Each structure stands twice: as structure tokens, then as C-alpha cells.
Amino acid sequence: MENIFYKNLTRRELLKQSCIAGAAIITSSFLYQTLVDAKTIDEISKKLGPREARYYTKIDEATVRCELCPHKCTLTDGARSFCRVREPINGKLYTLVYGLPCAIHTDPIEKKPIFHMLPGSLAYSIATAGCNLRCKFCQNWQISQSKPEDTINSRLSPEEVVKEAKENKCLSIAYTYSEPIIFYEYAIDTAKIAKAQGIKNIYVTAGYINKNPLLELCKYIDAANVDLKAFDDKYLEDVCGQRLQPLLESIKTMKDNGMWVEITNLVVPTLNDNMKTIRNMGAWMRDNLGPDTPLHFSRFWPMYKLKNLPPTPVNTLEEARSVALSEGLNYVYIGNVPGHKGNNTFCPNCKKLLIRRAGYFIYENNISKSKCLFCNHKIAGVWE
Amino acid sequence: MNTNKPAVSAILILGINSIVAQIILIRELLVVFYGNEISIGIILGIWLLMGGLGGWVLGRYSDKIVKKIAVFILCELLFSLFILSSLSLIRGIKPSFGMLPGEIMPLSLMIKASFGILSPICILLGFLFTLGCHILKTYKDEAVKQVGYVYALEATGAATGGLLCNLFLIKIFSSFNILLLLFVINLFVILRLLKFSEISPRLVSLLKKVIPAILIIVLFSKIIGSLDAFDNSTKQLEWKNFRTLENKNSIYGNLNVTKQGNLYSFFSNGILMFTVPDELAQEENTHFAMLQRPDAEKILLIGGGVSGALEEVLKYPVRSIDYVELDPLIIKLARKHLRLAEPLLLDELRVKTIYADGRYFINKLQNKYDVIILNLPDPFTAQLNRFYTLEFFKMIKKCLKPHGVFSLGLNSSENYVSRELEMFLSSIYLTLKNVFTDVRAIPGGTAYFIASPMPSSLTLDDKELANRLKQKNIQTKFVRDYYLFSKLSKERVSYLAERLKNASTVSINRDFSPISYYYDMVLWSTYFKGSEKSIFKYVNKKIIYAVAAIIYVMILGLGFFGSRPAKQKRAVLTAIATTGFSEIGFEIIVIIAFQVLYGYLYYKLGIIITSFMVGLGIGGFLITKRMELIKNPYLEFIKIQSTVCLYPLLLPVVFFILGKATLKNIGPNVVFTFLPVIAGVVGGLQFPLANRIYLEKKELLGRVAGLNYGADMIGSCIGAFIISTFIIPIIGINIACLLIALLNIASLILLILCLHIK
Numbered sequence A: 001m002e003n004i005f006y007k008n009l010t011r012r013e014l015l016k017q018s019c020i021a022g023a024a025i026i027t028s029s030f031l032y033q034t035l036v037d038a039k040t041i042d043e044i045s046k047k048l049g050p051r052e053a054r055y056y057t058k059i060d061e062a063t064v065r066c067e068l069c070p071h072k073c074t075l076t077d078g079a080r081s082f083c084r085v086r087e088p089i090n091g092k093l094y095t096l097v098y099g100l101p102c103a104i105h106t107d108p109i110e111k112k113p114i115f116h117m118l119p120g121s122l123a124y125s126i127a128t129a130g131c132n133l134r135c136k137f138c139q140n141w142q143i144s145q146s147k148p149e150d151t152i153n154s155r156l157s158p159e160e161v162v163k164e165a166k167e168n169k170c171l172s173i174a175y176t177y178s179e180p181i182i183f184y185e186y187a188i189d190t191a192k193i194a195k196a197q198g199i200k201n202i203y204v205t206a207g208y209i210n211k212n213p214l215l216e217l218c219k220y221i222d223a224a225n226v227d228l229k230a231f232d233d234k235y236l237e238d239v240c241g242q243r244l245q246p247l248l249e250s251i252k253t254m255k256d257n258g259m260w261v262e263i264t265n266l267v268v269p270t271l272n273d274n275m276k277t278i279r280n281m282g283a284w285m286r287d288n289l290g291p292d293t294p295l296h297f298s299r300f301w302p303m304y305k306l307k308n309l310p311p312t313p314v315n316t317l318e319e320a321r322s323v324a325l326s327e328g329l330n331y332v333y334i335g336n337v338p339g340h341k342g343n344n345t346f347c348p349n350c351k352k353l354l355i356r357r358a359g360y361f362i363y364e365n366n367i368s369k370s371k372c373l374f375c376n377h378k379i380a381g382v383w384e
Numbered sequence B: 001m002n003t004n005k006p007a008v009s010a011i012l013i014l015g016i017n018s019i020v021a022q023i024i025l026i027r028e029l030l031v032v033f034y035g036n037e038i039s040i041g042i043i044l045g046i047w048l049l050m051g052g053l054g055g056w057v058l059g060r061y062s063d064k065i066v067k068k069i070a071v072f073i074l075c076e077l078l079f080s081l082f083i084l085s086s087l088s089l090i091r092g093i094k095p096s097f098g099m100l101p102g103e104i105m106p107l108s109l110m111i112k113a114s115f116g117i118l119s120p121i122c123i124l125l126g127f128l129f130t131l132g133c134h135i136l137k138t139y140k141d142e143a144v145k146q147v148g149y150v151y152a153l154e155a156t157g158a159a160t161g162g163l164l165c166n167l168f169l170i171k172i173f174s175s176f177n178i179l180l181l182l183f184v185i186n187l188f189v190i191l192r193l194l195k196f197s198e199i200s201p202r203l204v205s206l207l208k209k210v211i212p213a214i215l216i217i218v219l220f221s222k223i224i225g226s227l228d229a230f231d232n233s234t235k236q237l238e239w240k241n242f243r244t245l246e247n248k249n250s251i252y253g254n255l256n257v258t259k260q261g262n263l264y265s266f267f268s269n270g271i272l273m274f275t276v277p278d279e280l281a282q283e284e285n286t287h288f289a290m291l292q293r294p295d296a297e298k299i300l301l302i303g304g305g306v307s308g309a310l311e312e313v314l315k316y317p318v319r320s321i322d323y324v325e326l327d328p329l330i331i332k333l334a335r336k337h338l339r340l341a342e343p344l345l346l347d348e349l350r351v352k353t354i355y356a357d358g359r360y361f362i363n364k365l366q367n368k369y370d371v372i373i374l375n376l377p378d379p380f381t382a383q384l385n386r387f388y389t390l391e392f393f394k395m396i397k398k399c400l401k402p403h404g405v406f407s408l409g410l411n412s413s414e415n416y417v418s419r420e421l422e423m424f425l426s427s428i429y430l431t432l433k434n435v436f437t438d439v440r441a442i443p444g445g446t447a448y449f450i451a452s453p454m455p456s457s458l459t460l461d462d463k464e465l466a467n468r469l470k471q472k473n474i475q476t477k478f479v480r481d482y483y484l485f486s487k488l489s490k491e492r493v494s495y496l497a498e499r500l501k502n503a504s505t506v507s508i509n510r511d512f513s514p515i516s517y518y519y520d521m522v523l524w525s526t527y528f529k530g531s532e533k534s535i536f537k538y539v540n541k542k543i544i545y546a547v548a549a550i551i552y553v554m555i556l557g558l559g560f561f562g563s564r565p566a567k568q569k570r571a572v573l574t575a576i577a578t579t580g581f582s583e584i585g586f587e588i589i590v591i592i593a594f595q596v597l598y599g600y601l602y603y604k605l606g607i608i609i610t611s612f613m614v615g616l617g618i619g620g621f622l623i624t625k626r627m628e629l630i631k632n633p634y635l636e637f638i639k640i641q642s643t644v645c646l647y648p649l650l651l652p653v654v655f656f657i658l659g660k661a662t663l664k665n666i667g668p669n670v671v672f673t674f675l676p677v678i679a680g681v682v683g684g685l686q687f688p689l690a691n692r693i694y695l696e697k698k699e700l701l702g703r704v705a706g707l708n709y710g711a712d713m714i715g716s717c718i719g720a721f722i723i724s725t726f727i728i729p730i731i732g733i734n735i736a737c738l739l740i741a742l743l744n745i746a747s748l749i750l751l752i753l754c755l756h757i758k
Helices: A002-036 A041-048 A158-167 A180-196 A211-218 A233-240 A244-256 A275-288 A314-326 B004-032 B037-062 B068-096 B107-137 B143-172 B175-194 B201-224 B226-235 B279-290 B309-313 B328-337 B342-347 B358-364 B382-388 B390-398 B419-435 B462-471 B481-487 B490-502 B515-525 B531-537 B541-560 B564-598 B602-629 B633-660 B666-696 B701-753
Strands: A056-060 A063-066 A074-076 A086-089 A092-095 A103-108 A122-127 A172-175 A200-205 A223-227 A260-267 A295-299 A332-335 A353-358 A361-365 B243-250 B253-260 B263-268 B271-276 B298-302 B320-325 B351-355 B369-374 B400-411 B438-442 B446-452
Touching (some): A063 A086, A092 A180, A122 A180, A158 A172, A158 A180, A180 A211, A233 A244, A260 A275, A275 A314, A295 A314, A314 A332, A361 B481, B004 B068, B004 B107, B004 B143, B004 B253, B037 B515, B037 B701, B068 B107, B068 B226, B107 B143, B107 B701, B143 B175, B226 B243, B279 B309, B279 B400, B298 B309, B309 B320, B320 B328, B358 B382, B358 B390, B382 B390, B382 B515, B382 B701, B390 B400, B390 B419, B419 B438, B419 B446, B419 B515, B438 B490, B515 B531, B515 B701, B541 B564, B541 B701, B564 B633, B564 B666, B564 B701, B602 B666, B633 B666, B633 B701
Parallel strands (some): A172 A200, A200 A223, A223 A260, A260 A295, A295 A332
Antiparallel strands (some): A056 A063, A086 A092, A103 A122, A353 A361, B438 B446
């Protein structure tokens, strides 16, 4: 009898003790959380300068579908989009990053990389938080994989961006670092003003955007560097959270609508360094974008979630370059290996050195009036 | 039937089993995990938790089991099988969860994998412990003594196993072979126990044939090498398309060398250390510092010499380079695989290679250097954090000439410095600022901090630096005019400087308040978008104090309800749990303090861990021997509890004295051998007494042993998880000791509250 009594008590006492402990921890953390997270949507909006989004459809009173990118998020009030910067408030979709860049730098245009436009000039470069991809090797993951309320933002209206660009002697404005598609409204408003004032606009993008918003974008953007991260649907899905077909469509649309397009392919060792795939990509570019479209093979550097994956061997990049050249592309570069011969531009006709680059620095430029100084061959690009 | 001897040896070997399995599996798990304090905490925490649950939950049922030896044999057999298969499971975690090679593991997967792989092993160990108590029962009639003996025996086994493993096995055998050895030993134990078991003679004779057959098969496949081939194939699981040249263990951990194209990559405990050739990294690493003093004569390089840094420094007209490397295996593998000029360089007249802990070396140093380059991984563990503290920087300053330069690099981000990164970087920047007059930060994917005791003696002017290169006629591929121009653009340099200035709430990194490794964990948590981030979001000093206060009040509250006997038992159980928590805390604190005071001396650390176990064993034996003489175990328990309260208060005083005094051998050899013994003895004394108090209340043996074992383990589990992850970095070792003392005082008060004075 006594025995049973004790047994129960011990069991009960342990249970009780752990329940009390659990309850105390849960309540205190809950209390703390409510204190900290007492931000309503209104407060976020006040802080983040929301603007109504351009591309979305209303489904019902509180539900919208974003039409900006192929993810087509269906969102109800208070839910955040996949790209982390869009949210419906009272049945209207808002962008939360309008005028709130978190990275602002004046970079050489070569850093984008754009090699066939105004070499040696500066590009006023801006980005906001957020991205519609989830690349495991992202170089700028600290902004691209963050919500705007978690990043340190500046307040800069489109007018101010253009003003700053001019003051910093930049010939172009680059929408870059994260993914400019997700700050679409901010970028396009800035681009309109810049274009009117004779400043070029550059989009550095992974190209994951729907056709209608892209067509509008094409009116104002002069050049784009598009990441074709692999010519392989499975890789794109597993490593980046993107699909191949819509991306290829976008690149073609950009090209067809007069944008100057350069392609970047980040070569990640053992994951997308298959030369057969690279050959297919070269062939597709030649047939769909033309042989004059520059292609940059960029060296992977251990980053973000792939921090423990070794960098790409330079000879892999060299091999990729010769494969792409053999497919008939005229301008194939090696990026992220400063000082490499593959940084230079050669004339496709006379094979002479046209632009000698090291890193983002121009040592020599033999292009005059868009033509090769030696053989007068026309060099594709925007040279003045 | 006399099962005395086989039972004693079975329990001793149980102790060996648990410690060797723990050492090997933790090492192997850390290779696939990230290796920071939180991942160590998770593994150790889960280990203790599941061991505790095994002892407690299954222990309850052990009283009802009739064929106890048979069940013991069965569990031992299962344990041996699990332990043997655990390596391939660990190495298969990443590929089977669809992770890419080189991808860092999220916390959720670490927890899932540790649970999945360690649970069966630890539950069995816990259950074997309670079963062990019963087996010994067959010859010792007093239940009280049994548990005490089993506890002490297991601790003795663990001490032996720990010593054996740390000093001997790890040096000679691969992880797989050590576990294989364990497997074979367990089969022998089973063979010996068979004749005492309650199973049918037919089964016994069958097993007597099967087990030797298995042993012969193992021996045979070992000889023909198929077991090692299997082991090697599991090592390759993560690195599918990479060529692994070598995967070896040194006492310091696992080293892995892969080759891809012309690149050789060196991994230490699964973390990419460096790739060769990587001129960009090595040029940045060395020239930023060297260009500040291009006429430097004496250079000290701490770590990373074989990655190409030596070659770069030798481009300057230096007179001598001292190169300190902890693990000789790194240099051995570099010589073997990097058929570059590098191995030759190590032998060059100007280079002296010293195998030592960098901090240990610096501390003893009389030389003065012109340039000191720290080339170690970021402070992502308490061990590495020692190279980024105020105290270490002061030592560096002592070894620098008045115009000397010190440089270090930290993982950063080129285009945007997040709040978490800002905290991490500026904690170290601020610490440097406290020691050096001139500190400059170079932005980039890796941020370099250059410091000098001489005011305004450093420059980041790209033209000036490019000029110095030209004057000295130094050939570089990257760090030169074109590169410095964009790297040191005014806009980028001032962006980083601005961000470092902004962070005002950041604390200075000190030896005994090692905050930077905590900031690094916070930074790591931002890689993931799940639970990782929220764990760190709300933890700060105030929260730790608040939670501690709540726990104290809760412990005291336990003395205010229920009947007296129930209260007493509850008080004892609480004290056992808080002691478990404290013991693990003592172990962590003593290890950190030792490394701070004397450097990372692998064998000494092994001895510290063994000393704890020895202490546990001594305590257990002492009290069990004296058990008859003790009239009032509850009162005795209270006395011991008061020593648990005093011990943590002693630690800061001892560390302070050792830090000030120059006790050459006494400090590292005597004090640090006995400090852990004392901690162990205190814990060892308490456990058997707790069992006696319970058993006097007519409880069943297995239940009691299991309950106390469980409380001890759960206390230690919580300790393992939070002490090195949160408490030590955030509030520092001294206050942590105080909090632990207060925790034990709360238990003491509870015990006194429940004391019945006649």
C-alpha cells in the first residue's frame, strides 16, 4: 500500500515538476515574444514604405495572386510572398521594399559583370532585401534570403537614386546583388527617371519573371546580365528553386525586345560542370540569342550553404570556355579569376586583343566607334 | 551460482563501451555537423538524455524481468551491432537527406540525425546500467551497495576506456577499427556471461558456436581488407564525385584531402580549411600585412603555412619566419600530396616550423616580431576563440616590435554587412581597438583586420601599397594595382568602417567571457530560416538571469507540498539533477580554463576528462564502503550537497591565482589533475547515497537506480546543451560559476526544508 503510494507520488512529482518547468518557459517566452513581435502590418508598412504592386490579380476579398514571377504566390492578408517582400493588406498586394535599398555601392560596370557596355565606367548599384530563388551558393545571401524588416535599409526615392548616381559620376544604374525582379516597382520607377536623364539601366538578374512584367521592363532597361545557372532543369530546381523553361523564355524575350544581354553561368564543381550540358547551353545561346551574346563562366567560391565545397578549378573554367567557343559563340569570358586571359575581349574576326582587363580594371581598349581598331569588324555591344 | 567475476568485468567493459563509443561517435558526428559549440551541445545533450531515459524508463521494468542475464546479453549484442553500423549511418546522413557535397547542415537535421543514430545506442547503455545492478545483485545482497558498486565500476571502466582511447587507440586505429574492437570485446563478454544466463542450454550451445564463428569471419575479412574497403567507401559517401586522396584521423580530429582538377582541398573535421593553389586567398592573407612593413625582418605565422602563405611571405627580404602549426598531420599530408614548392619551403633556412598550440607558443615567447599573421579559422568554437580575445591580443602586442603589425582575417560579406555579421566582426574589432592604437579593416568576402601599436602607422591607400610592391619588385597575381583599386575603394572601406563603428552594444571578447564564438553561432544561425534563428533571437543576459531565478524559485517551491517522505525523495532527486547539471558544467569550465591558461594540449585534456571519471569512481567506492557506518544518509547527503555549492565558487579563485602566478608545473599538472577529481568525487559520493535514501523507503532496486540515473543524466543533458552554447559566452565563466553555485544552494535549501528534525 505504502509502496504504491510512493510510486505514484514520484511519478506524479516528476511529471508535475516538468509540467511546471515547461509551462513557465512557454509562458515567459510567449510573453517576451508578444512584447517583441508587437508589430502590426500597419507598423511594418509605416517602416517599409509600401506601394501597391503592379502585377497581381484579386481572387476574393482577402486573397490575391501575385503575377510577377512564375511562382505566382497565392496570398491572403498578412501572408508573405515567397520572395519575402510582398504582402496583401486588405485585399491589395503591396511591395514592402519600395525606396528601401539595403546595399548601395558604386561599382565598376565590369563587376556586374557587363563587359560590352561602356567599359571602365561606374555603375551605381542598389539592392533591396529578398529574392524569388533559394540558391545554396548565393554570394549575397545576407540580403537575398532576408526579410526587409531584418535588413539595415536606407531610404532613397527613385529621384534620389538618379541624383546620387549622377553625383558619383556613374554612367549607369545597376539593379543587382539580390534579385531586382522582386523590387520591380522601385527599379522600374528609377529606371524611367534615369532613362529620361540619359543614364543607362542595368538589370543583374536570374530572369525568373513572367512575360507581361518583363515586357514593360524592356522599355526602360538597356542591358541585362542574366544568370543561366545551369542548362539543367533538375539542378535549377534542386539547388536554386527555379525551372529552366520560363528562364529561357525570359532571356529570349529580353533579347527580342532590344535589351543588351550577357549571360553568366556559375560553374559549381561536380554539380553543374558537365561539359555536355555546357555544350548544349552554348548551342542554345548561339541559336536563340545569336553568337555575339557574351557568356561569362564564373568561378564558384565556397559560399553560404555550400561553404564547404571547394572552389572551381580554373582548368574546368578554361575547358568550359573552349567548349562554348567551339559552339560558335564569339565572346566567352572567365569570371571571378582576376587577371586571367579569359577576362579579355578578342576580336572574333582578326582575333586580336581588344580590351585587356584585370579584375574590374581596364588596361587597354582597342574598340573605337563600336569597331575593332585593327580590322574594322563591328563589335557587338553598347560602346558609347 | 557465482556470477561475480564475469559480472564485474561486464560492468567494467560497459563503462569502456560507453566512453569509447561516446568519444568516437562525437568525433565522427562533428565531421558531418558543423563543429560549433551548439552542435557539440546537441550531440552530448542527446547522448545524456537518451542514456537517462534508457536507465529510467526501461529501468522501471527491469525489476519485473526474470531472465536478467539473458536480457543483459541480448542488449549487449544489440549494442554491439548498433555501434558497428553507426559509422556508415553517420556518414550517410547528408546524402540520404538530399544534401549536396559541402553543404552545411541545418540544426533540425543535426537533431534528427543525432536522435536517430544515438538513441538506440544510448538507451541500451542506460538499460544495461540498471541491468548491471541486478546482475551484481545475485552475489551481493544489499541493494544499496550494488548500485554504488555498479556506479563506481562503470566509472572506473569509463576512466580506463577514456585514457585508453585518448592516449592510445585514436592515435593508432581508425574510428571504424576502434568500434570493431569494441564489437569483438563485447562478443567475448557475452561468451563469458552465457554460462550464467537463464536461457535454455540448447540456445547457449548454439550461441557458443555462432559467436566464435562471427569472430572468425570478422578476423578473416579484416585480414583480407574487405572491412577497411567498406569503411573507406562510407567515407566517400558525401564526396561522390570528388577524388579523396586521404582521410585520416589525428588526435586533433579528422583530416580529409580531396583533389578536383588541379585543386587540392584540405578539410579539418569536415570544414574546408584551404584549397591549394589559391593565390588570391594567400596573397590577401599575407600581403595586406606585409605591405604595411615591407622591410620586416622577423615574421610569425600562426597556422596555414602550407596553404601557400609561406611562399608569399618569402617574396619579401625577410630574415626569418617562425611558423606555428598545431597538428603535424597537416604538414605531413601537405608534403605528401602538394607536389609544389611548398614542402621544400618548409625546409628552407629562413623558415622554422614549430608544432605547438599557437597560444601556448606565444605565451612562452621572448622574441619580438615585425609582423605576426594569424591564419586560423574563425572563432567558431571556444577552443578557437582563445586566439581572438583581449588577453591574447595583449600577448601578441608583447611579442611585437613597437612598429610591428598584426593581422587576421574573418569571414565577412562583400556587399552587405548584416546585423549579425556586424556584431561578430565588431566584437573582434573592438577587442583589437582596446589593445592596438591603429586598427584598419579591409572589406571583402574575407575581412582583414590590420593592427599596430604605433599610432597612424598603417595605410589603406591603394596607390601607396601598389607602389611599395613595385619598389620591392614583388610579383603578385592578385594583390596589385588593378585589384587594390577596387578592393580598397574609398566607398567600400568606409562602408565597413562605418558598420564597425555603429555596433555599440557589442561586448569585448575575453578569455573568461568568450562572447565572439557566441556571435559566430548567431551568424551561423542566420544561414537557415528555421528554428536556428529563433533559438538565438531571444537569448541575452537578462533572459539567462530571469530563467535562472525562475528555476531557483521552482526548486524551492518543491519543498512546500506533499508528505514529508515524498518531499525528501523529491529533494534528493532535484539535488541529483542539479549536481548532474553542475558536473558537466565543471567539466566544460575546467577544460575551457585549461586551454586559456595553458593552450590546447591534447593529452592533458584527455587526462582532465579521465580525472573526472576517476573522481566519480573514487567517490562511488568510498561511500559504498562506508555505507554501513552512515546512520542518517539524508543528513550525509546534505553535507555533500554543501560541497557541491562551494566547488563552483572555488573555481574562479583558482583560475585567478593560476593566471597571476608563475607556477610552472604545478598549475597544468597538479592543479588541473586534481580539480576534476574533486568534482568527480563529490558527484560520486552523492549518487549511491541517493539510492540508499530511496531504497530505505522500500522502493524496487531497478526503479531506484534508473530514476537517479535518469535525473543525473537529464541534469547533465541540459547542462551540456546550454552551458557552453549560451551561459559561458554570454555571462562569462565567473558569473556562470556563481549561477551554478546558487543553483546548488537552492537544492541545498530544499533539502534542508525537507529535513525532519526529531
